[in-house]
Amino acid sequence: MIDKISWITVYPEIVLLVMGCVIALVDLGVKSQRRTATYVLTLLTLAVVAALQASYAVGQTTLYGFGNMIVSDPMGNWLKCFATIAVMVTLVYGRPYSADRGMLRGGEIFTLSIFSLLGMFAMISGNNFLIIYMGLELLTLSSYALVALRRDNATASEAAMKYFVLGAMxxxxxxxxxxxxxxxxxxxxxxxxxxxxxxxHVNHQVLVFGLVFVVAGLAFKLGVVPFHMWIPDVYQGAPTSITLMIAGAPELAAFALAIRLLVEGMLPLAFDWQQMLVVLSIGSLLIGNLAAVAQSNLKRMLAYSTISQMGFVLLGLLSGVVNGDIAGTQNAYSSAMFYIVTYVLTTLAAFGVILLLAREGFESEEISDLAGLNERSPLYAAVMAICLFSMAGIPPMVGFYAKLSVLQALVSSGQGFSIGLAVFAVMMSLVGAFYYLRVVKVMYFDSPITASTVSAPFDVRAVLSVNGALVLILGIVPGGLMTLCAQAIVLTLGT
Structure with a gap:
């Protein structure tokens, strides 16, 4: 018999599952071209789920359910709360874009988004390999369908096929x-x-052999070198609203997956998997930044930017255990969590501006499409500039403190190699600053290619303004979020 605690651990998942089915049925009777009823019901559902997760997280308790297959702990609850908010923001930004391109003929985008979020929840809360794998498959299968949702677009279909083949591998x-x-x-x-x-008392060689394949699978989900080739093609080929769905919330789930498998499950093998993460992080920082310099397509540039940003996350994960000493794990893993949360926040705002600039028959994907944006819309140019400065790690944006916290975790290990890695990461950040600042230059100093003003629905303007402001405000006062991440990691690893 399943006890009460088991049900408590999955209340948010039950709400998501039930409402996903209800929304699919309700949508059958919706006649609006923009699926207003489906959209509002989806946002209300996600708001309730986010509030539930936040209440669990604030309670700071760790619960195990269903025979220890599910864990509800502070880190997981906060990540699920942030993932839910990220999906909400993505749907707000993406609805006008999707409607203009015939992607709202049915309500699939809303139901698939809910089921992909349910997959993320399973990945984040799984304390069993089968639960984690089930969540991963639910997320990826929903993502494949979302990428291919624009059925009459050959580029989107091609991106979905590439994503499917590489994802299956x-x-x-x-x-x-x-x-x-x-x-x-x-x-x-x-x-x-x-x-x-x-x-x-187990065969170390078999463990390490299995560990290589586990790290390879994690590397694909995080999108790091050499498992990165799907990211530029899928980011560019997918409809922009779906690109944001892939680039935002799933990264939080991938981070949780790394913590569950590598830290909670295989910390005694830290010496082995940290060496693998070193190679992955160096390759990601090098190739991600150098390849981004050569891009003229904005979505493709942000794809390579993502690869380099994930390299920084790996730097945080690999600096926790030093010569068998786990004293620095909490500092290292909390800095990685802070980095991934702020990265998702910044990515949402950056893609929000791209979606806002796109209109029917015009994608606004090239860097040149942003020319003179400051003259056409100073507010949206400012939001985009704030995001780009944050990704480049320029103070006082939150990205600066994210990079600083990871570098501090590396340096505090006291190892010469770790300090060398930190220096290398700073050098690669300088390379990255070039292609971020190039876009700012285009927005503020190039002549506009069109005189049309930028307009957007009220909900999009409001959410985008708050999103951009948070990137700046959390950079000025980062202490609250840093403390939240630190406490979540301490309480989670303490159990």
């Missing part, structure tokens, strides 16, 4: 790695796997 890597872990430890429960590895 990455899922195979992760599943094979999990099967090796099961073979070595005899358990699918992450807690039991950690105990088995710590006991030292």
């Amino acid at each position: 990455a899922s195979g890597f992760l599943l094979y790695g999990i099967s090796m872990m099961y073979g070595a430890t005899g358990s699918l429960d992450i807690t039991e796997v950690a105990k088995a590895i710590a006991s030292g």
Whole structure:
């Protein structure tokens, strides 16, 4: 018999699942071209779920349910809350764009978004390999359908096929790695796997072999080199509203997946997986920044930017354990969590501006399309500039403190190699500043290619203004979010 605590751990997931089905049925009777009723019901559902997750997170309790297969802890609850808000913001930004391109003929975009979020929840809360894999598949299958939602567009169909083929390969890597872990430890429960590895009575070679495949699967979900090639093609080929759906909330789930598998499940193998993360982070910082310099397509540039930003997240993850000493884990992993949360916040605003500038028959994807934006709309140019400065790590934007916290975690390890990595990361950030500032130059100093003013619905303007302001405000007073991340990691690892 399932106890009461088990049900408490999955109340938000139950609400999502039930409402996803209800919204799909309600949409059958909606006649509006913009699916107003479906849209409002979806946002109300997500708002309730976000409030539920926030209340769980504030309670600072850790609960295990369904035979330890599900865990509800502060880190997971905050990440699920932020992921829900990210999906809400994505739908607000993407609705006018999707309507202009015939993507709202049915309500699939809303139901698929809810089910992809449900997959993220399973990835974040999974304390069992099978639950995590089930969540991963629910997220990826929903994402494939979303990318292909613009059925009459050959570019979107091509992007969906590339995403599907490479995603299937990455899922195979992760599943094979999990099967090796099961073979070595005899358990699918992450807690039991950690105990088995710590006991030292398992074959180390089999563990490391499985670990290689697990890290490869994680690297694909994070989009780091050399598993990055799907990102530029999918970002560019997918409808921009769907690009944001892939670029935002799923990164939070991928981070949680890394914490669950590598930190909670395989911390005794930290020496092995940290070496792999070093190679992945160096490659991501180098290739991501250098390739972005050569791009003229804004979405493709932001794709390579994402690759380099994920390299920074890996720097935080790899600096936790030093020569077997786990004293620095909380500082390192909280800096990585702070980085991923602020990255998603900034990405939402940047793509929000791109979506806002797009109109029927015009995508606004090239960097040159932003020429003279300051003359046409000073507010939207300012929001975009704030986001670009943040991604470049220029104070007082929140991206500066995100980079600083990761670098501080690296340097505080006291290892010469870690300090060298920090210097390399700073040098790559200088390269990155070039292509970010190039876009700012185009917006403020180039002549506009059109005299048309930029207009948007009230909800889009309001959310975008708040989004842009948060990137600046959290940079001026980052302490609250930093403390939240630190407490979440401390309470989660403490259990």
